[in-house]
Amino acid sequence: MRRGESKTSQRRLCAASKQLAALQMRKAGHTYSEIAIKLGYRSRSGAFFALRRGLGHAVIARAKDELLTLELERLNALTLAIYQRAIAGDLGALNAYLLILDQRAALLGLDASRKRAK
Numbered sequence: 001m002r003r004g005e006s007k008t009s010q011r012r013l014c015a016a017s018k019q020l021a022a023l024q025m026r027k028a029g030h031t032y033s034e035i036a037i038k039l040g041y042r043s044r045s046g047a048f049f050a051l052r053r054g055l056g057h058a059v060i061a062r063a064k065d066e067l068l069t070l071e072l073e074r075l076n077a078l079t080l081a082i083y084q085r086a087i088a089g090d091l092g093a094l095n096a097y098l099l100i101l102d103q104r105a106a107l108l109g110l111d112a113s114r115k116r117a118k
Contacts, residue, residue: 015050016054016057018039018040018050019050019051019053019054019057020054021039022035022039022041022047022050022051022054023051023054023055023058025038025039026051031044032044032045032047032048032051033047035047035051068107071107072104072107072108075100075103075104075107078096078100079097079100082096082097082100083097
């Protein structure tokens with residue numbers, strides 16, 4: 001990313017769109033040369049490196065999704081372990097349950113309005 005450039009700048013959005021098109025073409029069996037010609041890369045190596053960047057972002061996004069799923073499953077397991085005690089009035093379990101709810105909200109981005117209010 002260029003210094004001072006927004007993650008949603010026109011240039012970055014165009015590059016991401018082009019990378020997605022390159023990934024789809026490669027998946028459909030096109031050569032790097034064909035991708036370069038069709039999408040306007042200077043050379044086949046330009047198409048190759050665009051694909052590598054696109055795949056890198058896709059891998060990171062997938063790993064992030066998998067980690068989120070794992071953390072939510074762990075929070076679910078903790079909730080199951082203490083929920084009955086919390087609703088029965090055990091203050092320690094209730095406090096733990098509230099912390100779990102806060103963590104779940106943070107992971108899912110549900111606490112964004114609370115962050116803005118601070």
